[in-house]
Amino acid sequence: MFSDSLKTRYLAIAEIIIPDIAENTALQIAFFTNFTIFFDSLDKDSSSKIELLIKVLSILAFFYQFKQIEKQSIEQRILFFDKIQHFPIAKIVAGFTGLRSLTLMSFYSMQD
Amino acid sequence: MTFMQNQYDIIIIGSGVGGGTVADELRQYVKKGLKVLILEGGAYRKKEHFNQNERDMSSIFFNKGAFFSKNMHIGLAAAKTVGGSSAVYTGVSFRPPASVVQKWKTEFGLDFLTDEFVENTFLDIEKKINVHELPDSFINDNNRLFKQAAEKLGITVKNLKINIKNCQQQGFCNLGCTVGAKQGTLEVQLPDAINDGVELIYNAWVESIGENTVKFDIREAPEMSEPNVEKEGSYEIGAKVIVLAGGVMQTPALVQRSEHKLKLKNKLVGRYVTLHPVFNLNAVYQKTITNYEGFPKAYYIDEFSDGEGYYLETSFYYPGITSKNIPGYGKIHSEIMKKYDQMMSILILSHDPSEYHNRILIDKKGQAVLDYAIHPEVKKSLIKAIRKAATIFFSAGCTEMIVPGSQKYLLTKMDSDRLYSLITNSKLIFEQTPLSSAHPQGGMRMHKDAASGVVDTNGKIWGTSSVYVADASVFPSSTKVNPYETIMLLATHISRQIMKTHFQSLIS
Ligand SMILES: Cc1cc2nc3c(=O)[nH]c(=O)nc-3n(C[C@H](O)[C@H](O)[C@H](O)COP(=O)(O)OP(=O)(O)OC[C@H]3O[C@@H](n4cnc5c(N)ncnc54)[C@H](O)[C@@H]3O)c2cc1C
Numbered sequence: 001m002f003s004d005s006l007k008t009r010y011l012a013i014a015e016i017i018i019p020d021i022a023e024n025t026a027l028q029i030a031f032f033t034n035f036t037i038f039f040d041s042l043d044k045d046s047s048s049k050i051e052l053l054i055k056v057l058s059i060l061a062f063f064y065q066f067k068q069i070e071k072q073s074i075e076q077r078i079l080f081f082d083k084i085q086h087f088p089i090a091k092i093v094a095g096f097t098g099l100r101s102l103t104l105m106s107f108y109s110m111q112d
Numbered sequence: 113m114t115f116m117q118n119q120y121d122i123i124i125i126g127s128g129v130g131g132g133t134v135a136d137e138l139r140q141y142v143k144k145g146l147k148v149l150i151l152e153g154g155a156y157r158k159k160e161h162f163n164q165n166e167r168d169m170s171s172i173f174f175n176k177g178a179f180f181s182k183n184m185h186i187g188l189a190a191a192k193t194v195g196g197s198s199a200v201y202t203g204v205s206f207r208p209p210a211s212v213v214q215k216w217k218t219e220f221g222l223d224f225l226t227d228e229f230v231e232n233t234f235l236d237i238e239k240k241i242n243v244h245e246l247p248d249s250f251i252n253d254n255n256r257l258f259k260q261a262a263e264k265l266g267i268t269v270k271n272l273k274i275n276i277k278n279c280q281q282q283g284f285c286n287l288g289c290t291v292g293a294k295q296g297t298l299e300v301q302l303p304d305a306i307n308d309g310v311e312l313i314y315n316a317w318v319e320s321i322g323e324n325t326v327k328f329d330i331r332e333a334p335e336m337s338e339p340n341v342e343k344e345g346s347y348e349i350g351a352k353v354i355v356l357a358g359g360v361m362q363t364p365a366l367v368q369r370s371e372h373k374l375k376l377k378n379k380l381v382g383r384y385v386t387l388h389p390v391f392n393l394n395a396v397y398q399k400t401i402t403n404y405e406g407f408p409k410a411y412y413i414d415e416f417s418d419g420e421g422y423y424l425e426t427s428f429y430y431p432g433i434t435s436k437n438i439p440g441y442g443k444i445h446s447e448i449m450k451k452y453d454q455m456m457s458i459l460i461l462s463h464d465p466s467e468y469h470n471r472i473l474i475d476k477k478g479q480a481v482l483d484y485a486i487h488p489e490v491k492k493s494l495i496k497a498i499r500k501a502a503t504i505f506f507s508a509g510c511t512e513m514i515v516p517g518s519q520k521y522l523l524t525k526m527d528s529d530r531l532y533s534l535i536t537n538s539k540l541i542f543e544q545t546p547l548s549s550a551h552p553q554g555g556m557r558m559h560k561d562a563a564s565g566v567v568d569t570n571g572k573i574w575g576t577s578s579v580y581v582a583d584a585s586v587f588p589s590s591t592k593v594n595p596y597e598t599i600m601l602l603a604t605h606i607s608r609q610i611m612k613t614h615f616q617s618l619i620s
């Protein structure tokens with residue numbers, strides 16, 4: 001299960017992947033519930049890698065703007081993830097792509 | 113650890129395409145006293161347990177359908193359930209191309225693949241599981257538009273053959289069929305085998321094997337599946353013959369976990385894996401189209417197979433899978449996803465060579481790890497295939513699309529005459545747009561020489577006297593087409609060889 005601080009940081013990332021949840025609290029709650037169900041059923045190895053990745057991305061984001069990721073504006077976060085797409089460490093790029101996929105799956109697999 | 117009293121003649125590990133075919137072939141001898149047990153690591157989900165919900169049904173798959181290579185360039189989907197991946201496959205039915213059969217005979221010594229054996233076996237298989245071309249009433253807009261557009265471009269489009277019966281045309285197949293229309297092992301071979309006395313234990317994960325012993329754990333039955341019949345716990349059981357049919361990821365891993373007990377030292381175990389790498393592309397058509405009806409796949413193009421190294425097939429997937437198949441994220445991605453009802457979809461299947469360094473190994477916990485690098489020629493093929501698919505989309509009347517390898521994120525009709533310069537090798541970055549695979553093959557290569565393969569041409573692991581493999585892992589190289597029929601062909605041969613070698617007295 002995500003701690004509160006990890007949840008806040010993750011949602012700051014998820015809002016960039018799916019802009020709709022940045023503007024709609026009810027949608028964001030429904031999305032995060034679905035995401036948690038996906039996340040909790042992953043094998044231990046994958047879920048700890050995802051937790052670690054969120055922490056690493058938050059630290060990198062901090063050094064990019066000298067501001068916590070959740071305090072950065074949407075525009076600042078968009079710029080940061082544009083940079084991440086071309087980050088010199090391939091594992092970080094691939095990891096972010098994996099997180100993107102899980103986030104998208106969790107959002108678009110919600111039943112109406 | 114409980115030692116099971118029952119001793120079996122044959123234990124089959126895995127109930128998918130390979131394992132189910134072996135069980136079906138052996139069931140005639142059960143009446144004559146042969147004792148056969150299937151151990152399946154996945155749960156027993158019947159048609160009433162499938163609900164077409166992407167989140168719920170993702171648990172049918174190993175690691176939720178995303179088993180990634182170490183470099184994360186490709187994600188593999190394989191099912192862990194009774195019926196194996198046949199419970200989630202689309203049922204696209206191909207015989208292997210004649211050139212592949214020829215290569216397997218001449219380069220690997222699979223001489224049993226005579227024209228007569230191949231033809232007769234396929235006729236039997238295709239009759240039993242109802243392989244046929246789809247009637248016009250099953251053709252939805254995505255398929256119709258694909259065919260019209262490709263033909264307008266002068267490309268020959270062929271009809272796929274599918275193995276379904278009483279299909280209710282729900283438009284999707286890959287989360288299990290709610291009406292049991294798919295004629296995979298879950299619906300056909302396994303019920304027949306169980307009826308004739310083959311035993312099945314599900315949620316039974318095999319940890320290791322010896323020459324005549326199997327160690328396994330019966331785990332808790334997950335929600336939305338049949339309850340366990342046997343008690344949960346660790347067991348050991350004996351058998352005269354063991355048949356491994358856990359699939360390409362799991363069979364080599366199980367053998368590596370068991371190397372000590374089997375006294376095996378073959379460095380080719382797990383090697384020469386091919387994945388038939390896939391991109392699924394989507395584009396937005398000018399108006400709403402009906403894809404939730406009919407059958408998702410009806411047509412294919414093989415015209416570019418020999419020269420450029422790929423097939424194109426029609427396809428259509430659920431929203432969650434589609435969203436991850438469309439590259440990128442953010443506002444434009446969201447806008448495109450809002451037009452899901454207007455989407456067309458094409459699957460690119462590229463042919464990959466079998467290479468020594470591409471392999472399944474195990475980590476410290478004994479779990480399968482995929483080490484796989486995309487061949488540079490495959491990357492070139494993919495670029496050609498993306499350009500071709502994008503051309504077909506525009507020719508069909510699509511207005512916009514996001515595809516891998518493009519310099520411009522959103523391609524619109526105005527870009528249709530400069531696809532060649534926009535979609536390039538240097539822009540195809542697998543960390544950003546990973547491939548997927550549902551057709552892994554190899555890893556336990558069949559070869560007539562002990563020094564060049566892992567199993568002999570009867571399917572027996574070189575260096576053992578009674579451990580066989582009968583799944584996609586025995587393929588010496590890629591079939592280049594959707595592989596389930598070829599797996600059934602080889603599994604049929606291997607079952608017959610097992611009977612001839614070990615239970616001759618039961619063959620009348
Ligand atoms: C989404 C999807 C769509 C596909 N569509 C098509 C198609 O249209 N046409 C086509 O030809 N092919 C298709 N395929 C591929 C096809 O399904 C596979 O090639 C085929 O099922 C592989 O057969 P197999 O016997 O090697 O393994 P599987 O069918 O995967 O069966 C292996 C079984 O062994 C079990 N197992 C593994 N390890 C253990 C263990 N240690 N203990 C106990 N049990 C174990 C697994 O749980 C699994 O049930 C598709 C695959 C997928 C995932």
